[in-house]
Amino acid sequence: MTKRVLVTGASRGIGRAIAQKFENAGCIVSAPSRKELDLSDSASLESFIEKNEAASFDILINNAGINKIAELDAITMEAFDEMLQVNLKAPIRLGQAFAESMKKKKFGRIVNIGSIWAMISKPGRLTYSASKAGLIGATRTLALELAPYNILVNTVCPGFVDTDLTRQNLGERGIEEVKKLIPAGRLASVDEIAEVVYFLGSESNTYITGQYIVVDGGYTIQ
Numbered sequence: 001m002t003k004r005v006l007v008t009g010a011s012r013g014i015g016r017a018i019a020q021k022f023e024n025a026g027c028i029v030s031a032p033s034r035k036e037l038d039l040s041d042s043a044s045l046e047s048f049i050e051k052n053e054a055a056s057f058d059i060l061i062n063n064a065g066i067n068k069i070a071e072l073d074a075i076t077m078e079a080f081d082e083m084l085q086v087n088l089k090a091p092i093r094l095g096q097a098f099a100e101s102m103k104k105k106k107f108g109r110i111v112n113i114g115s116i117w118a119m120i121s122k123p124g125r126l127t128y129s130a131s132k133a134g135l136i137g138a139t140r141t142l143a144l145e146l147a148p149y150n151i152l153v154n155t156v157c158p159g160f161v162d163t164d165l166t167r168q169n170l171g172e173r174g175i176e177e178v179k180k181l182i183p184a185g186r187l188a189s190v191d192e193i194a195e196v197v198y199f200l201g202s203e204s205n206t207y208i209t210g211q212y213i214v215v216d217g218g219y220t221i222q
């Protein structure tokens with residue numbers, strides 16, 4: 001039976017590669033624009049859920065996220081709340097809403113996109129690291145609760161990925177410096193991340209649940 005997939009944040013980068021991977025596999029993919037689903041807006045989130053309750057998604061990919069860098073004395077509670085809303089609360093709410101139909105079918109896959117900054121950190125990443133670490137914690141609990149229904153829940157934690165945003169943030173010189181710190185000697189491609197996400201979200205994954213899978217070319221093992 002053709003699987004129905006919801007991918008958030010699929011307009012570019014990793015999200016677009018994930019959506020294309022599932023489409024190429026013959027899945028029916030829903031990739032809402034921010035106009036259709038604004039994860040920072042609770043009203044938009046609830047409206048999307050109400051409109052799509054009948055969609056009966058088999059696979060949920062929580063890819064959308066934000067990363068606003070600020071050190072402790074510059075963090076505002078408004079910015080912190082937004083980070084938690086988009087990176088943590090919205091994925092949990094989507095899982096809560098769409099797991100119900102998965103339970104009835106006794107099949108479901110939820111893959112959250114985390115980050116290496118959930119395990120390691122650096123100055124300015126306090127709120128981002130907290131939100132992504134929270135996502136890993138939520139993944140573990142959901143995996144326990146949903147395993148009896150054959151719903152597997154995992155998180156993929158990318159390292160440095162070759163996206164437009166990475167190039168914009170680091171610049172060419174910054175990218176060359178980062179490459180020196182990665183044992184594999186290069187950034188990941190979006191397709192490499194999508195490949196891991198696809199496996200975890202597909203019927204090929206029959207037993208992996210509650211895990212976080214780091215895809216970083218060896219960056220965090222040093």
